[in-house]
Amino acid sequence: MKNTIKNIAALFLIFIFSGSLANAQGWTVPNSAKKKQNPYEATSKNVSTGKKIYNLHCKSCHGDPTIANMLPLAPVAPTDLGAQNFLVQSDGEIYYKVNKGQGAMPTFEKTISDEDKWMVIAFLRSFDKNKKVKQQVAEVKNPEVTDVKLELNVNEANKTLLAKLSGVTKKGKRVGLQGIEMSFLVKRSFGYLDVSGEDPYTNEKGDVKVQFPADLPGDREGQVNMLVKVTDDDFYGKLEEARVVTLGVPTDPVNPLDERAMWGTRANAPIWIIVTFVGGVLAIWSVIFLVLFQMIKLPKLAKSKD
Amino acid sequence: MKEETSNNSRRKFLKSFGISVGAAGVVSSFSLIGAAKAAAKKPAEMVNLLTQDGQLVQVDKNQLRPTVNEPLDELQKRGREGIPGKSFVMVIDLSKCRNARKCMSACQNHHQLRADQHHINVLQMQDADHTAPYFMPKPCQHCDNPPCTKVCPVDATFKRQDGIVLIDNERCIGCRFCIAACPYSARIFQWTEPKDAEKYKDLTYNIEANVPQKKGTVSKCLFSADRLREDKLPSCVSACPNGVYYFGDRNEDAVTNGTSGETVRFSKLIEDNAGYTLMEELGTKPRVYYLPPKNRAFEFNGDLLNEENLH
Ligand code: SF4
Ligand code: SF4
Numbered sequence: 001m002k003n004t005i006k007n008i009a010a011l012f013l014i015f016i017f018s019g020s021l022a023n024a025q026g027w028t029v030p031n032s033a034k035k036k037q038n039p040y041e042a043t044s045k046n047v048s049t050g051k052k053i054y055n056l057h058c059k060s061c062h063g064d065p066t067i068a069n070m071l072p073l074a075p076v077a078p079t080d081l082g083a084q085n086f087l088v089q090s091d092g093e094i095y096y097k098v099n100k101g102q103g104a105m106p107t108f109e110k111t112i113s114d115e116d117k118w119m120v121i122a123f124l125r126s127f128d129k130n131k132k133v134k135q136q137v138a139e140v141k142n143p144e145v146t147d148v149k150l151e152l153n154v155n156e157a158n159k160t161l162l163a164k165l166s167g168v169t170k171k172g173k174r175v176g177l178q179g180i181e182m183s184f185l186v187k188r189s190f191g192y193l194d195v196s197g198e199d200p201y202t203n204e205k206g207d208v209k210v211q212f213p214a215d216l217p218g219d220r221e222g223q224v225n226m227l228v229k230v231t232d233d234d235f236y237g238k239l240e241e242a243r244v245v246t247l248g249v250p251t252d253p254v255n256p257l258d259e260r261a262m263w264g265t266r267a268n269a270p271i272w273i274i275v276t277f278v279g280g281v282l283a284i285w286s287v288i289f290l291v292l293f294q295m296i297k298l299p300k301l302a303k304s305k306d
Numbered sequence: 307m308k309e310e311t312s313n314n315s316r317r318k319f320l321k322s323f324g325i326s327v328g329a330a331g332v333v334s335s336f337s338l339i340g341a342a343k344a345a346a347k348k349p350a351e352m353v354n355l356l357t358q359d360g361q362l363v364q365v366d367k368n369q370l371r372p373t374v375n376e377p378l379d380e381l382q383k384r385g386r387e388g389i390p391g392k393s394f395v396m397v398i399d400l401s402k403c404r405n406a407r408k409c410m411s412a413c414q415n416h417h418q419l420r421a422d423q424h425h426i427n428v429l430q431m432q433d434a435d436h437t438a439p440y441f442m443p444k445p446c447q448h449c450d451n452p453p454c455t456k457v458c459p460v461d462a463t464f465k466r467q468d469g470i471v472l473i474d475n476e477r478c479i480g481c482r483f484c485i486a487a488c489p490y491s492a493r494i495f496q497w498t499e500p501k502d503a504e505k506y507k508d509l510t511y512n513i514e515a516n517v518p519q520k521k522g523t524v525s526k527c528l529f530s531a532d533r534l535r536e537d538k539l540p541s542c543v544s545a546c547p548n549g550v551y552y553f554g555d556r557n558e559d560a561v562t563n564g565t566s567g568e569t570v571r572f573s574k575l576i577e578d579n580a581g582y583t584l585m586e587e588l589g590t591k592p593r594v595y596y597l598p599p600k601n602r603a604f605e606f607n608g609d610l611l612n613e614e615n616l617h
Contacts, residue, residue: 106404106548106603106604107603110602111603188555188560190553190562190569191567191568193571216559251557253390253391256450263451263464264465265464
């Protein structure tokens with residue numbers, strides 16, 4: 001009996017030891033760095049900002065937290081950043097590693113701002129089973145609702161967009177949903193341009209108002225494809241509204257080939273080239289004809305002399 | 307249909323005849339090929355393919371041909387015209403480049419280039435004795451006032467309405483005037499039979515990708531014009547692991563990062579980071595913008611081709 005306990009204990013130790021070794025992979029983090037605390041609170045706003053930044057910069061390699069769908073890189077695959085054995089580290093440790101990078105993990109010291117990095121850490125902490133209790137979960141409590149609707153109002157005169165998020169409570173009343181982040185996206189050739197501004201969270205009525213940039217080009221009529229959606233699908237599932245709005249600056253695309261230029265098409269050659277060329281050809285041919293003409297005249301001339 | 311039947315009957319004929327002729331030792335090259343074809347056909351090797359509507363079908367391997375979407379005429383015509391209403395630009399953030407060279411290999415794959423041929427090349431730069439070195443990817447600048455197209459005697463290289471400068475390898479006579487004219491050394495010449503020439507010899511020539519490459523003609527970066535048609539980012543832009551490249555449409559004032567997929571305002575990106583173009587004093591008006599290697603995300607760690615530095 002004692003032996004088995006000993007064995008189990010030994011196994012356990014080995015397991016922990018090897019685990020920490022595999023985890024460490026030679027990442028030595030100075031003690032001073034480990035002590036750093038996240039200066040930002042784990043508010044739902046910060047967590048959702050962190051999620052956005054995570055999806056932009058980390059997801060491509062690390063996959064979704066807790067899902068373990070990271071890129072299968074060799075020799076060391078990226079860690080699942082939502083896994084508990086990663087989250088046992090202190091905020092400072094994670095922050096240090098994000099900053100410094102190692103091997104295939106790039107350094108983010110200069111590519112992501114400090115604030116953004118702490119937001120990502122706040123987001124990752126939301127998966128931490130041990131610290132979850134301490135976290136302030138959603139400060140704003142929305143009632144449980146069904147039939148969530150997203151309405152969009154466009155004011156073309158002063159270029160504003162008003163989105164309203166509402167749902168039906170159990171009592172059958174339609175209420176606004178508060179504190180939910182929305183994304184206002186403009187379709188461009190290769191992606192969506194985010195024009196949500198600083199604070200795209202719904203107010204207590206469920207409204208959020210966004211000023212469309214005054215100088216963003218649209219098509220000839222100033223139309224742009226707009227996509228408004230609830231940023232995080234986790235709350236109410238996928239909610240979005242796509243619409244063509246006339247808020248852009250009407251832009252006539254210039255065709256560089258319309259310009260008369262030497263590199264342009266033949267039809268649009270510069271005038272001076274056409275004139276010189278045609279003039280040159282005419283001049284040469286007229287000289288030739290002149291000579292021929294004179295030569296025809298020669299025998300006549302000879303005859304008349306006779 | 308008619309052609310197929312006549313082909314089939316020829317095959318049948320060869321199958322019964324060619325083999326016996328071959329066995330008789332009279333091996334003309336023609337009958338050899340015919341026999342090989344017939345022999346290959348005999349144990350019909352089947353492959354599984356997924357059709358467009360999601361069905362799994364079995365197809366005789368001998369029937370497989372590379373897909374040809376458009377006939378040559380159509381490809382040539384639309385390749386010359388370009389995509390209306392667009393004005394493509396690229397932004398390269400030098401502060402993020404750490405010589406990963408993924409752009410180069412993606413480009414070489416796309417355009418069937420050998421490892422020593424570059425449409426885009428990552429250069430090791432040091433502007434003066436006491437300045438810091440940095441890495442600089444350099445594709446064709448797709449100049450708005452291109453010296454290269456002006457010197458072409460046969461109108462083989464040209465600019466399109468969306469700003470892209472292309473080469474028609476079907477027209478190019480290989481005089482290499484354009485190579486001499488380009489101040490950015492963006493063009494390469496196919497001195498030898500291109501890579502995989504045999505494999506791609508039946509492929510319809512696509513002017514928007516310069517494939518298949520042709521011996522004795524010039525080739526260069528095309529901003530992956532064929533991918534742009536499908537609203538995909540150029541190969542190099544999507545291949546970069548470090549977020550160096552932005553690509554987009556200047557008419558829309560937006561560029562998209564190939565790594566993070568983030569779309570930003572082009573004018574703001576250039577303004578905030580003091581973006582510049584290469585050798586603007588020449589008046590070539592490049593469409594490739596550089597952001598200075600300030601506040602570098604990766605230390606410059608020495609020799610360009612040192613294995614250890616290839617991340
Ligand atoms: S970089 Fe060279 S090849 Fe490209 S457009 Fe300019 S001059 Fe022509
Ligand atoms: S090498 Fe070809 S593309 Fe270049 S100038 Fe000569 S013909 Fe034109």
